[in-house]
Amino acid sequence: MNQKIAIEKKVLSENDRLAKQIRVRLMEHNVIALNLVSSPGSGKTSLLEKTLGALNERLDIALIAGDVQTENDANRLVNAGGKIVRPIVTGGACHLDAKMVGRALEEIDLAAVKILFIENVGNLVCPSSYDLGENMKVVLISATEGDDKPLKYPAMFRRSSVMVVNKIDLIGLSDFDLKRVRENALSINPELKIFEISCRTGEGLESWFDWLLNLSEHLSKT
């Protein structure tokens, strides 16, 4: 298996090289990039739909929507008002990589963009290893998934800067405990910023929107 490990290292270092190029390019255009990661069905697309609904007129938002198959997510984002939406269909691959994102970025006029959301493939393992040139990873977890997920998939929670707990309207319908998920996540990554939201009821979304606006002001174009 040593040959496999050597190849994987090579692939990852090539990915890191491309990610660095992307990071420089985004910085030159003062674009903030957030890489959204989660299990399938945690609500990445729903969160982006809500974000577009609230901030589309106030922020210049671009979105890259990655999926193994179908462009369902990208279509949902266009329907939600997304003006700049690029789908990436990985055709089987379990994560986005910097090469795919770099190619998608070629079709986006970065001068017109303030914040870029990259919606990764739904997968709590593999996307953690692939830097896409983002400023930070945002990991979503839904309140129906079990509060031990940060312990079971530690790499993803360690490499994320933000955790969004979605579907909090469903708390009480399972044994998911909000306090426990917070403790578990912070035991893996004490720096993690945490939002608790429900895309269905809207609860908690205001602070997510405020945080995004604040973020974009700090890095506002001059």
Next chain:
Amino acid sequence: MNQKIAIEKKVLSENDRLAKQIRVRLMEHNVIALNLVSSPGSGKTSLLEKTLGALNERLDIALIAGDVQTENDANRLVNAGGKIVRPIVTGGACHLDAKMVGRALEEIDLAAVKILFIENVGNLVCPSSYDLGENMKVVLISATEGDDKPLKYPAMFRRSSVMVVNKIDLIGLSDFDLKRVRENALSINPELKIFEISCRTGEGLESWFDWLLNLSEHLSKT
């Protein structure tokens, strides 16, 4: 990337070779093996806990519980009455492979086993490519995940023989549509056998238990 693809092919064909050995070994002992796959948090462990609760006295059940990190799932299965439980901690790998399963099987007396559940890592992509020597893959999807998952992760649904829709007690609290998930799944794989259950309320579990009992009778030890 051609070198990467060549290596991947080699890894998969080596995996297939080991999986074949496992399949023969399981057949020689008249053991039925089910490979449970799903997103993180769809309820694989919960389903196995319920299955142990109902069938532990009537069937000789062995369980292999795979996880990226922690032995939480294996511990839950032991607490639920599992007599033969082997954890596999993949230490970062996003799926089980035949080598890991083969090693776990060395510690199990197959003569005393009728049905073997292999709980894979929570991941709807990578585990689809790795044959573990099982008789069939059982894919779980929870009613909070979105009914387009079979279209978005087609390989997993194509390679599974059974789909279990879990958390149906939460239907109505999202826009998940049971009819639509059935149609989507069957459009990918018309042969798919479907169960609709709730591990929380117990709804639908009887037919899952009956099916398992029936399966084990057909392959009963002589």
